[in-house]
Amino acid sequence: MQTYCLDRIPLNQSGIILYIDKTSKIRRRLLDLGFTKGTEVAAVFSSPSGNPKAYYIRGTVIALRNEDAAEVKIQLLGSGEGKENGTYA
């Protein structure tokens, strides 16, 4: 099983959150936004400069800067691996 930083997952791919780094300075905010362990999250689009990027999580699109998203660790969802197929585009 490979662990990815959230900012590194390709657009249109989704993954399952494993944990948020204890050092993250927006850990509490991320938790409030629903970035809890086991939640499915997808990278959906990116700003023109590539930072921030937009993620779809629990029914809402949330934009995060790459340095903050990097502290969310996820497991990529491939075919047959998670709840459903990880790609949708």
Added chain:
Amino acid sequence: MGLTLSSTGLELLKSQDQNPKTSEGTVKVALLGNPNTGKSTVFNALTGLKQHTGNWPGKTVEVATGRFSFDGKEFLLVDLPGTYSIFADSPEEEIARDFLLFSKPDVTVVVVDAACLERNLQLLLQVIEISPRTVLCVNLMDEAEKIGTAPDLQKLQELLNIPVVGTAARSGRGIEALKASITNAALKTEDDSPFSPTYSEKLEEEIGMKVSLFEQTPLDPRTKRWIALRLLDGDATLLDKLNRFLPDALSPSLVDNLARVARAERDADDTREEIVSSIYREAERIAKLVAKERQLPPSKFTADKLITSKALGIPIMLILLALVFWLTIVGANYPSQLLFAGFSFLEAKLYTVLGTLALPHWLADLLTYGVFRTLSWVVAVMLPPMAIFFPLFTLLEDWGFLPRIAFNLDGLFRKAGSHGKQSLTMCMGFGCNAAGVVATRIIDSPRERLIAALTNNFVPCNGRFPTLILMITLFFTGSGRFSSLPGALLLLVVIVASVFTTLLVSKLLSKTILRGIPSAFSLELPPYRTPQLTKVLLRSLLDRTAFVLARAVLVAAPAGAVIWILANTTFGSSSLLQMLVSFLAPLGRLMGLDGAILTGFVLGFPANEIVLPVTYMAYLSGGTLVEMESLAATRALLVANGWSVKTALCLMIFSLNHFPCGTTLLTIKKETGSWKWTALAFIIPTLVGIVGCILVAQIYNFFSFLLL
């Protein structure tokens, strides 16, 4: 994000001391919800347009309140800030939590997005942990029905054991039912026992242990459990609050003891994650039971991919913004002329009427040519562009475009050490800097908020655009038939320069006095929604007109009296105004300007619209503000007083970079609560302007010396 609603209305000018009073028998209702759930729409649908702002104890952030009556009962509705949780990690969350805890609303209404139940129920579950008398308002039912995920409200009500009402507040659907439900909840003699989330066995055990520490206090079991959870979460600040607001509930020694417990917990482990995860898990479970699970993600985000793309993202945004500016400038022209004509007719009438009263001659002059003329001038210049600009922005906000601007531009602002949402406060600033400063409330982190507030004045507001456009027309492009395109391009250069200055000063501030780690950035991008054209336009127009008129009366009218007195009080052969002109002349010349122009800026401090009229008045040695007959006459007057391209250029630089107007400074004081920041907001742009003008003027002199 409540940007234009809260930041651009009359409340800019309101004092903060209006504590809403609940008279005997009035039911106090708190309105709570995640951002972007249509909470404000529900608020407006419940109260109509009858709202005002007040200030609640504890924090100096304003909360809107409104009233409505139903079934013979009076209700006071308090619109708490939109938050994702009430853990009190941000000022907004603290306000919401403190209000629920200490102001004890009779009924709490939580607004949730029907299409996004799981995320929103999370907040509801937190709220019912403190407020048992809660009504759930499931809003945006129409949108959920459209995508086929409308929840089963009956089932939701059974699961939560609180009243649940479905609404579509934009069309008014369900609002009467919501009022009825609030009324029923208020009349109930006994509290419901709503669903309460349970935690892991270990955590439940710890909750029990913590509760036993203050078992003997007169608090109810629900509050005790809630406080125990906060202790486990390590929230020591809550205890000071408890002590302050409920001094009888806990003894000082107990509070000290509990605070120690909380601090120890904060260092020990991460209970927060467990609490949040458990609440989310419950929310997820309930959402799955009442609504069809929606596909994940629901769309391919085609519009967003286009609007945020590398190739088209920035151009689309610039075209839309250019369109807003163009509509504002072109659209404001005609009504502005009409207002000028109307006011000059009224001015003559006013003078005749005052003549029939037994007033001293000078007083009639002061009132007519000082007070009335300045007041009407400010209204004629400012009202039309404000009434066009802000409704257009409100439409863009309502549609959901503004957060995308912040998203697209965050990269740029990150490099300047500030927040992407600063782009939005700057957009507001183009309309009115005071509004831009209030809009900085949408930035969650204090450091970035302060940067945005201090630099807002670097973008020109509607009061300064006419000056800039006049300079371009008179000295750079001429007013011929083919001049409008180069003129527009030059104006664009000016705007880009002002944005660049803002970024540069932001960067400087974030490297010096506002040094610090860039704070967290998270931005919700809500789905696009069809704007409510008529409601938005009406609302925005009323707010705008009220604001411009109030400012004209409060600020421009006294300024008019002062200017008239300065121009008409003479010592020896010269008036006070002329003395000021000679005093400022040396500095003016150094800056490529002259004494009269600087006098215009000094006396234009209350309102930037009158900078040039005061300058003309000084040139003509007149006693009143002067409106020039034509562009040719204006140019002739200016050239006769030694103006060149250099003067026009330096005036534009100083117009862009000088002290904020009086209204904006007062707003900065109000928002930052500090005279120090207010002084800096005055000094920084003024210094930039003086240095910039001197540099440009001296370089210009040097080259013209070489060429001659």
